[in-house]
Amino acid sequence: MIVRSTRVAAIETVFHYADGATIRQSVREGDFGRRWRVGGTVTFDAPARAVPVSSIGIGFERPAWDRLLDIAVTGPPPMQAGMREALVIGAGLALLALSLIGNLLIAFAARRTPPVWNALWAGCVLAWALLWTQTLLFVAPAMAGTVSARLATLFSTSAIGCAIGFFLASAGGPISRRLRSAIAAVAVLVVLLGAIAAFCPGARLPMAASALNLTILSAAVGLTAICLWQWRRGNAQARDFLFSFTIPMLAVLWSIFADRGIAADDDGGMYLVLGACALQTVWLTGVVAVQLWAVRIERDAAQAESSLMTRLAVTDPLTGLLNRRGFVERVETLLLETSPVTLVLIDIDRFKRVNDRHGHDAGDAVLRAVAAALSWVPDARAIGRLGGEEFGLLAANLSPARAIEFANQARAAIAEEQVQAGDTFISVTASAGVSCVPAGTDFMTLYKAADRALYAAKDAGRDRAEIAPNLHAA
Structure with a gap:
């Protein structure tokens, strides 16, 4: 029996x-x-x-x-029926446990509320299933009987409350505050009625159960109507919620009012509810994971675009070197970190003739060749095009003699470059001005000293490097 x-x-x-x-x-x-x-x-x-x-x-x-x-009153149950029952219960419990763990991990990684509610839903359904199937008695046999039955009722209604909480967290954004409050109140009412039905005396249980069942039915109908309304207004999250919770909602209502399942041996419909809820939690976990993956892709794309815009803001589009803004930022950073700081200003000699004789396309090619040559100069901490045919090189911890050598290495690299313009090969020379200052000096002081040295090199006949007077004293 x-x-x-x-x-x-x-x-x-x-x-x-x-x-x-x-x-x-x-x-x-x-x-x-x-x-x-x-x-x-x-x-x-x-x-x-x-x-x-x-x-x-x-x-x-x-x-x-x-x-x-x-x-x-039956004979001994066939072995196949017992195996089928164990398989359904084991698979359902395993899927619910995996969904619980998966949603907790998603919630922790994404720092978002919907996976938390989904994890609570899965956890409540898992607790209900462990109690209802009596699987928990393997480890807690003292809970057999009324305690398990009462807790199962409490967890089952708590699961409904968590499902409504998930709806509000995932799809409730476009809904008015008053309607959100009403939906939340229904969730609280379901949980409270579940607690009353779980712990009320037996004489009052029929009334409590009827009130609970009517409230669950009203909540299901109302939530379905709200989801359909929000779906028509373009709320994709409401659509996803409706798709994911329709089957378990129908299973719960069927078990309540039909008091049986689809299978002949599913008295009360609890296997139907367990299977529907287990599959729903896995499906919904997948939906949430896909949605968060899409959000992450959008976020990564936005970060990449922001990084690109930041890089473009400090990059010279013609040569790919730092522009004046980016170069100045590097200099100011280095002036705070180390001493002495060396700035070499390089200006291409008679660059206007290149443009006049060969055209601006050839001039641009020369500028790119100069940039490529400077990129190979050793000890350069930063290289930038400061405007027109003027370039800047930044170095640190160089003596005056090494600073001059550093500038001449840059000039020699430029002189070795040849740019083809039609049948002609263009080569250019450059003049350089060098300045060195201790840490804490502002950029303009460093720049003006190097600029004066550059003009001195131009006045001395070009194709040479000059050091600012303060370096001679060093």
């Missing part, structure tokens, strides 16, 4: 045999012994004797509600 309701203080059965013998078997809350089975049942097996069983008597101590009593 199989009893599917365990919300009682005690159950006792009496097997009467044809020869007048009787055998009694009993269980009490907190002590089901070996008679509980995974699947939420208590089984009483009539011992085999030479004479058949003539009748069976069963008694209950403080049953919560007669309607909850579900008793079946």
Whole structure:
């Protein structure tokens, strides 16, 4: 004999045999012994004797509600049925556990609220399933009976509240504050009624159960209407919520009002609810993961674009070197970090003639060639095009003699470059002005000193390097 309701203080059965013998078997809350089975049942097996069983008597101590009593007298269940039952329960519990862990990881990584609510939903359904199927009795046998039944009711209604919380967190943005408050109030009401139904005395349980079932039905209908309304207004999250929760919502309503499942052995429809909720949590976890992945792609694209714009803001588009702004930023940073700081200003000699004789395209090619040559100068901390044909090189910790050598290396690299313009090869020379200052000096002081040295090199005949007077004293 199989009893599917365990919300009682005690159950006792009496097997009467044809020869007048009787055998009694009993269980009490907190002590089901070996008679509980995974699947939420208590089984009483009539011992085999030479004479058949003539009748069976069963008694209950403080049953919560007669309607909850579900008793079946059957032969030994076929092995395939037991395997199928174990498979459904095991798969459902595993999927719920994976969904719980997955959503917690997503919530931690993304720092977003919807995965938290989805994790709470999965956790409540998992707790309900562990209690209803009595799987938890493997590790906590003292919870057998009324305690498990009450907690299962509480977790089942809490799961509905978490589902509504997920809706508000994921799709409730476009909804008015007043309507959001009303939806949240319904979620709280469902949880409160669930707590009342779980812990109220047996005499009041029918009224509490009716109120709870009516509230769940109203919440399901109302939430469906809101999702459809928001979907029509372009709320994609409301559409996703409707798709993901429709099947478990229908399964819950079917189990409440039909009190059975689709399969013949699914009394109460709990296997239907477990399977629907398990598949829903996995599907919804995938949807949330895809949505967050799309958000991450958009964020990475925005960051890449921002990085590109920042780089372009300090880059000379013709040569690819730092522009004046970017070069000045590098100089100012180095002036705060090290001493001495050396600035070399380089100006291409008679560059106007190149443009006049060969055209601006050839002039641009010369500028690019000069930039390429300067890029290979050793010890350069930064290289930039400061405007027109003027370039800047930045170095640190150079002596005056090494600073002059550094400038001449740059000039020699420029002189070796040849740019083809039609049948002609263009080569240019450059003049350089060098300045060196200690840390803490501002950029303009460093720049003006190098600029004066550059003009001195121009006045001295070009194609040479000059050092600012302060370096001669160093």
